Each structure stands twice: as C-alpha cells, then as structure tokens.
Amino acid sequence: MIPGDKIDDSGRYKAGPGTYFIGRDIFASRLGLLAERNGTLGVIPLSGVYNPRPGDLVIGIVTEVGPSNWMTDINAPYPAPMHSSETPWKIEFGETAEYLRPKDAILCKILFVDENKKVQVTMKEPNLRKLQGGQVIEISPAKVARVIGKNGSMSALIKKYTDCWMFVGQNGRIWVNGDLPMIQATIDTIRLIEAEAHKSGLTERVEAFLKERAGAPKVPTTPRMEAEVQ
Amino acid sequence: MGQHVVLSQITKDYIVTLADSGKRLDGRPFDAYRNIRIKVGHIQKAEGSAEVWLGNTRVLAGVKVQPGTPYPDQPTSGTLSTAAEMNPLAAPDYEAGPPRPEGIELARVVDRGVRESGVIKFDQLGIKDAEGKISKVWMVFLDLHILDYDGNLFDACSLAALGAVLSAKLPNTRYKIEGKTEDEPLPLSEPPISTTTVKIGKSLFSDPSLDEDLCLDARLTVACDQEGNIRAMQKGGYGSLSVDEVKSIINLSRTNGARIRQLLKQAVASGEARTQE
C-alpha cells in the first residue's frame, strides 16, 4: 500500500491504523502492508519512527539530569521525562545524578501519552532497571515485531543458540549481553532479520545462520525475563 | 537507519571490551578500511566532480572553474576556495545555516590538502590575453556536499576533493580563451593521500565508523605523498596520543594511503573504481 491507495469502498470495514476515510471509502495513509482484523482494515507500516503507546517497554538513553527528574531519548519524536518517584529508588531532591547520568541506558515503560503526545516513562516495576554491560543496537521500529517473532518465538530461537540476555524494546533499541562472541552472533542475527524482515522462510534462514555463527544450542544459563516476551 | 546521535555509554564500553579481545564492532581488522567506491565526472555542469562512498558515508565534490581577477600579491597565480557543507540530508543533527566549528575544521583540512600540497600548480593558472599579458586567472571553486554521514568525513571529503580536482578541466571553450580551441586538464602534480585513525581506550582504529567517531578519544589525520613523506597532519578529540601511537598512525597512513592512491588513479582513468567486496 502506498499513501492515497484506495483500500475499500464497500462500507463493510472500519478504518484502522495507517488509514483514513472519506465517506465510505478507506484509503492508505502510510507505506505498508494491508491487514484486516475483526472488521477493521489497517496498514502495517514498513518504515517510520517509533510512536509511543502506554505500556510499551522501551530502552531509553538519559540525555539530561534535573533535580527531580531525567530527560530520556526513547527514539521517538518526543523526549520522555522520568520523575525521580518513578524509579525503584528513594531519591532525595537534587540527588538524581547519583542514580542515573547522561548516556546511561535504561529499561523503562511508557507510563502515559497525553493528547499532546507528551510522554512520561517509568522504571517502577520489576525487571525495569539501568542496563549494564553488553551492547545496545538500534533497528527500524517497524521491524521489532519480526525480531520478537510470534509469541516471542524468534527471540527465543536466538537465545537458544547464543544463551544471551536479550531485551527488544518496542522503540527499536535492543540490548544484548552474554559471552562476547555470542553477543556478536546475536547482533549479526538481528541484522539479518532486519535486512530480510518481510521475506518468507525467515525462521529457517535465521536458524541456519545461528548454527553457523553460534554452533549448537546452549544449555540456558541466563534467566528469562518477563519483559522479554511481549 | 539507526540515527543514534545519543550514543549510550554501554556502546563505548562495548567497543573497548571488544577491542581488548582483538575485535572491532563491524568485524573489520583494526587497520582496514570499509569498502571504498569512487565515481568521477557524473555532474556534467561541474568542470570536475567525484562522489565517494566509504562504507555508507557518501560525499559529493564538485569543482567549478571560472576566470577572475587575481590577488594583488600574486598577480599571475590562480586561486582556490573550498567550502564543505554538513548538509542536513546527511545526519539528523546537521542543520542548515552558518557552519559549525566541526564543519570549518573539516573544510580547512580539505582545503589545505589541495592548496598546500601543491596538487594544483597555481602558478600555471594565469590566462594570457592577445598580447600575452596576464590580467585574469583561473579561479577554482571546490564545493563538498556531505550526503550521508556514517563516520570518517575527513577521508571521504579529501578523497572526493582530489577526485574532483584531478578530473577537472579548464573551460577554455566556454570562456573563449585567446589561443585555445579546447578544454585542458588542470595543471597538476601527484597528490598526498589523507587517512584517518582514531584512538578509543587503548586501541587504534583506521577509518572510524559512525559509532567509533561518536566516542573517539583522539583522532589523527595524516597525509602522505607518493614518496612516503608526511605532508599534512591534523589531530582532533580531547584525548592524547603517545609518541609511539603517532608513529604507528603515520605507518598506517603510508600503507592505507598507497592502496587508496591506486584506487583514485583507477577512478580518474576509468570513471569509477571500488575495492573488492
């Protein structure tokens, strides 16, 4: 679908994300693939920036420290502040910098998005934390769903072979930690998925690639995090 | 697509950890360049042009040559002016408007690479009138357009600049120059080639990628000529280099520069050249 393409004129469907309507005609507003779900037609985008939704788990990078909050970059159109009360820590006024500094990466959750698209994030939940070690990479947010796979099948496959910690943020940032060669194998696998995101037979190719790069499946040593499967 | 202008501390630490184990972020050897592609002469309106790809970094250089009035202190010599624009196409944090210090440094380093290195024989750029007197000279304008920034602009820009200059013609016919019936190449000599190495932690990396550029401690650009002599240097970044590091960077420059020189020659001769993929 290309912006302006007419998707339907039957009047039987509702216009979903990535579409708009004039009268009973539904048109695509974004470049992407047509999908129908429960009587709603939508366009699954193939590109574009991350659009935050409440409840999304994302990786933020701290850009500024204020006396009672931080500003984070969540790879979205808008920077996302986080108040010091939205953390697992008890923080006195003015002591924010002792906990998080600029360039620190955090695992956080979109707390809310208001009608003006003002965003706030929180770390006040189990598993949300400051990330340490490993590597953070970025992929197109439109391809996040492919890296996670159906019910987390793709990320589970990667972990089976590399035994790495892996957290895939909805905003396209991915944190990987584990043995150094396995981190690299994981990152290379993610790049392969990104390059071939919408081709068929992806799972088979990914598994073949993992066998070549990471060898046999590993006995898991890393705990599975609830946050991983979305 | 990854436009992380904000690079996390994790990534810098990871680059250092990897380096300690003898590896590099994109799998290259420490002294290796990314794939280089040089395409010469496809902007027909320019008297000379070259487009250079260094991995995903992409720079277009164009040369315009026009007759003009010489400077009073050098009444028979041609002139050069160089501009490098950090074009807002090239990166999310580049803005239109007056150049920032980074852009000015880049333009000046590229300008010196062409001006001070003697690539262009400026004393042969006088234009003789019917009486054989020189009242006008050729003015060379070198404009660099950074189109895609994925690390190591210094080398991409100087290589594109050289490609454009080496392929440029004096537009004798367009300006109806007395006694000339066809366009001629610029009077040139063999250029030095610039190469850049950065230091991150304790390691040295040739041809820094974007992530390496964004977290470098120190950067050293060295230009060596065909004889292996050192012809220009520029150090950048807040970190320092030991004397031994400086010397090994110069050696890297000689070997990498020699390879790039061959590629440039090939591109100027045949219109396009690229390293093996």
Place this chain on the structure above:
Amino acid sequence: MELINKKGVRMDGRKPDQMRDVRIEAGVLHRADGSAYLEWGGNKVLAAVYGPREAIPRHSQDATKAVVKCRYNMAAFSVDDRKRPGPDRRSQEISKVISEAFENVILTEEFPRAQIDVNIEILEAEAGTRCAGLTAAAVALADAGIPMTGLISACAAGKAGGHVILDLGKAEDNYGEADLPVAINHQTGEVVLLQMDGDLSQKEFDQALEYAIRGCKEVHELQKAALMKRYASHNGGGEA
C-alpha cells in the same frame, strides 16, 4: 533560435506532449528516515526526510500539528555559473511553496509539536528543478513512513515557439513564452502547487494545465514503482 520546428519536433527531439526521461530510486541514503534519488532529463536530485521529531526552537512548535520544514538547496556546481552556497531568495521561495504543498497532504495533526524536515538537494540543474525536487521529496516522505492522504507529484507545462508543450527543457525554459509548474494530489486530483509566468491565452492555459496534469500522472506511476521496488521483497508478512 527555433525551439520547435514546423513538424512539431522540439530541440531535443521530443514531441510537444512528451516528457523527458525520469528515473526514481527510493531509499538511497543510510542515515535519513526516508530518501529518494531522482534523475529527470539532466536534473539530478536527492531528497532526504527526517522526523517527525520535536520541533526546535520551541517557539516554532504548533500544539495542534507538526510543522513541515522544507529546504530546497542547489549545489554550487549544479549550474553553469557557480551558485553561491546557501539560501537565496529564489530557493527560499521554492522551499516555501513546496512546504505548503506537503502540509496539504501530510497528516500533521498526528504529530503535535513536531517537525518534519524535507531536504531537497539539487545536485545538477537543467530546468524544472522544483518539480523534480518535489517529486523526489514525496517519495522520500513515503519511504520515511510519514502518513499522508496521498502521494503528490509535480510537472511543468508551458509554451515555447508558439506551441503549448509539456515539461520544458533548458532552452525552452530560458527562451520560451510561458512556464507553468503544477503539483497534484493524486488521491483527490486537486492542485497543491501552481505557479506561472509568461503569457498564455485562456485556451493555451487550459491545454497547458491538461498537459501538466497528465505529466504529473506519468510521474506518479514512476513514484509508485520506485516505492514498490524498494519494498518488493515484503510479500505480505511471510510467516508472521
């Protein structure tokens, strides 16, 4: 100078209603959120889109919608006589009319307080750069995933040597009688950019406009093909 001969053949061999060759490629730059390269006759154009992202400076923000900031720029070496780098009055005017054309189709209300940057770089110019630039930018915007009511495309028509013609070449632009650049939103068929200078009778204008719209349609097919080619491997989701 004879811009068009008695047989109706133009200087470059084209018929009156024939366009120059146009070639479009989507997704050519690595850093940009969306990009396109376009060759249109002797024009070479690169377009890059960044955003939506928070508008800076703050006072430029609109609480109800995104602002579209278009920058049309000509490379110094893109023309016969070197152009001084930086914005001049001409390029600022073109930037403005192109920005307004895109504001019309981008669903800006989806991104309050944001800006969308549309950078158009003319690498080589040979008549019709604003149409070429706009056409490339529309592809870059779609490639960037920006929501729009439709793709827009542009083409000029005009008059030279007494004939109404489509897509003016260099000499026709310099020495012809009229130039009429037009941009169309294909979903509605409405005009989103229109300029004209020269001298046209009502009848000539009607024909020129018809030519221009036909040219826009031709270009639109090429825009779609470029986007399809870029995402050709995306065959409907595979196993997801």
